[in-house]
Amino acid sequence: MAIIRVENVRMAGLASSVPDVVRTVDDDIERFKSEDFRKIGESIGVTSRRIAPAGVCSSDLCVAAAERLLEALEWDRDTVQAVLFVSQTPDYRAPATACTLQTRLGLPTSCAAMDINLGCSGYVYGLATAAQFVLGMAGGQEHGGRVLLLVGDTITHFVSPDDRASAPLFGDAGSATALEFSSAAEPIVFSLGTDGRGLKHLIVPAGGERQPRTEETGVRTARESGNVRSDEDVYMNGAEVFSFALQEVPKMVRSTLTEAGWSVDDVDGVVMHQSNKIMLNHLRKRLKFDEDKFLIALEGYGNTSCASIPLAMTHQWATAQTSQKLRLVLAGFGIGWSWGGAAVTCENMVMPELVIYETPKSEATTTQAVNEAA
Amino acid sequence: MSQPVFCELLDELFELDSGTATGSTVLKEVPGWSSLTFVGLIAMIDEEYGIALSPSVIMSSETAGDLERKLHTMLNSSEAA
Numbered sequence: 001m002a003i004i005r006v007e008n009v010r011m012a013g014l015a016s017s018v019p020d021v022v023r024t025v026d027d028d029i030e031r032f033k034s035e036d037f038r039k040i041g042e043s044i045g046v047t048s049r050r051i052a053p054a055g056v057c058s059s060d061l062c063v064a065a066a067e068r069l070l071e072a073l074e075w076d077r078d079t080v081q082a083v084l085f086v087s088q089t090p091d092y093r094a095p096a097t098a099c100t101l102q103t104r105l106g107l108p109t110s111c112a113a114m115d116i117n118l119g120c121s122g123y124v125y126g127l128a129t130a131a132q133f134v135l136g137m138a139g140g141q142e143h144g145g146r147v148l149l150l151v152g153d154t155i156t157h158f159v160s161p162d163d164r165a166s167a168p169l170f171g172d173a174g175s176a177t178a179l180e181f182s183s184a185a186e187p188i189v190f191s192l193g194t195d196g197r198g199l200k201h202l203i204v205p206a207g208g209e210r211q212p213r214t215e216e217t218g219v220r221t222a223r224e225s226g227n228v229r230s231d232e233d234v235y236m237n238g239a240e241v242f243s244f245a246l247q248e249v250p251k252m253v254r255s256t257l258t259e260a261g262w263s264v265d266d267v268d269g270v271v272m273h274q275s276n277k278i279m280l281n282h283l284r285k286r287l288k289f290d291e292d293k294f295l296i297a298l299e300g301y302g303n304t305s306c307a308s309i310p311l312a313m314t315h316q317w318a319t320a321q322t323s324q325k326l327r328l329v330l331a332g333f334g335i336g337w338s339w340g341g342a343a344v345t346c347e348n349m350v351m352p353e354l355v356i357y358e359t360p361k362s363e364a365t366t367t368q369a370v371n372e373a374a
Numbered sequence: 375m376s377q378p379v380f381c382e383l384l385d386e387l388f389e390l391d392s393g394t395a396t397g398s399t400v401l402k403e404v405p406g407w408s409s410l411t412f413v414g415l416i417a418m419i420d421e422e423y424g425i426a427l428s429p430s431v432i433m434s435s436e437t438a439g440d441l442e443r444k445l446h447t448m449l450n451s452s453e454a455a
Contacts, residue, residue, distance in 0.1 A: 043410055165409060225409065239412045239429035246416065246426035278410070282417040 001255050002192040006131040008138075009145075010185035013350035015069035016175040016314035017061045017152075017357045018050035018301060028168045031161060040168055045277025049171030049302030052154040053359050058089045059097050061174025061307075062150035063104055064357045069176045070105070070148075072352045077105065079146050081137045082112040086126040086151040086306050088119050088204075088335075089158070101150060120273045120334025121192075122306030123151050123175075124342050127330070128190040130179050138181035149177040153305035158204050160220055160229035166236050169276060171302025174357075175310035178350075186345040191256040193248065198337030201240035206231035242279055244337050250286050252341040253331055260343035262327065269316070270294045272331040274301070274308035306332070311354075318351045380442040387411065387418050397439030401432070423449060 025041040025048065041047045052061065062085070070077065083105065085098040098113035112133070118125050130149040138145030152174030159166045206217035217231040229235065249272070257263070270289050272280060274297055284294045297312035304311055309330050317326070325347045333339040384395040388406045401407065412432065419427050423445055435441035 040410060237429070238409055239416060239432075242413050242416055243426060243428050246420050278413055278417065282420070286420065 001252065002190075003255070003259050004128050004132075004190040004192070005259070006128075006135060006188045006190070008181055008183050008185055009131040009134045009179055009188060010182040011127075011344065011346055011349055012178040012180050013069050013073045013352075014175065014177045014310055014313055015065040015072070015352045015355060016173060016307065016311045017065040017068075017355035018171070018173045018304075018311070019052040019056060019061065019357050020359055021051045021053055022048050023051050024048040025168070031167075032164065037168055043278055044169055045280075045296060045298040046169060046171075046302045048300050049156075049169075050173065050300075050304075051156050052172040052357075054157070056154065056357070056359055057091050057097075058087045058152035058154045058172070058174055058307075059085070059091050059101060059104075059150070061154070061172065061357050062152040062176055063101065063174075064355050065152075065174050066101075066105055066148060066150055066176035068352045068355050069178060069350070072350045073178055075146065075178065078108050079143075080105075080107045080111055080148055081145055082130070082133045082147045083107060084114060084116060084126055084130055084133070084147065084149050086116045086118060086122040086149070087153055088117060088122075088305065089152075089154045090115060090117075098150075105148070107148075118338055119153070119155075119305050119336070120275070120308070121332035121336065121338040121340045123273075123309040124190065124330055124332040124340030125192065125338075126151050126306075127177070127179075127188070127342055127344070128192065128340065130177070131188055131190075134179050134181055141181060142183065144181045146178065146180045149179065151175045151177070151310060152307045155234065155305045158232070158234040160227075160233040162220065162228035163233065164225070164227055165238055166234055169303050170234075171304045173301060173304035173307035173311045175307050175314070177310060187260075188345075189256060189260040189343045191252055191259060191341040193252065193339050195244075195248070195337040198240070198244055198335075201237040201244070202235070202335045202337075204232065204234050238276075241275070241334065245275070245279055245283065245333055246286075248337070248339050249283055249331060249333050252333070252339050253287055253329060256329060256331075256341035256343050262329075262343055264288055266327055267293060267329050268326045270329045270331070271309050271312050271316075273333055274298045274312055275303055275334065314351060314354050317349075318353045323348055380445070381438055383418055383422060384438055387414055395438055397437065397442065399438045401435060401438060401441065419445065425449070425452075
């Protein structure tokens, strides 16, 4: 596994946001005409989730979180030296969404900006990249090298509402994390890996250069087990994802702990990508973590792709200012296959309450107009 | 550690009456077989046998007995190694 050890970088704050639109198990029961979805919802740990209406982008959710975070941190925006955006649902095919974020957030033009295209593992990769940026740019100066890491997805825009495997599971969310140089910070250790053979088991096949959009790729048809979707929708083979996670996640977590010099008992909290409750419970047992240290925060949100780790942290620890020192193990894994673990000590992190993103009225009107025109 | 009895574990997983599943039980015909129990089966096998099974091994097993034999082959080869 690729190991990165970073000294003198601290997570200064974290905020998360979800859209104001809720979809519930009852909606699934009605859609699929099947009471089974109540039991499915209980098993996967998702009884409702947040959905971004068409026209609301992951960047919008991230901006809402970033605004709240910058306000809470009282950072002078001119001190931000880089903005990184992790997502698989960018605003445009081109340019990079991070460039638009520099302007939208009022950051200086001296600010570096770039996108990172990763899903479930993306938060950890984003942190690893951001931490390197901080070190490189701070020049050893306290509070220097400030980086904003925006991580979010509106993955439901790629989910067919008639695909039983994914429709009841996914939700949308955004997040913003602030990092800066601090000589008092404890080291952060990252452990990263990839196996591209997992490509076909979790994928949106059409819409890129490999398989461009055509009239046919957008047509939803009945597939395996009667699931209805198009090649522009996400396909997920849950059993393959689970099998992959069993193979790699325990190894990754153990390697992260070993590199950090931590035992299982040293850890105050484990925050895994919130894939689904069955998988999380099994991984917890396998790794022998206590239930009260192991976050399961799917209820009410669903699996929110790259945003699930920061969202779970906000759900668990959000207060105006948390002074408690927390040794956390973060573990992202999934689409790619791609995985990343991190051992990070959080202290005096600013963590505002969850931001509920209000869909702008004009947005709804525009969306309606677009739909009517189509 | 005593060998888990595979069919008993299947009964438990699928919430069947004890003794329902046998070596000749066709997996896909087990009441309640779905993609979710498929995931549950992988978890159960990992927990009881310590094997992170590829779904293709289950897919290519017609009966409970077929799958159990494959598990034992895997266990023996890992012990030999």
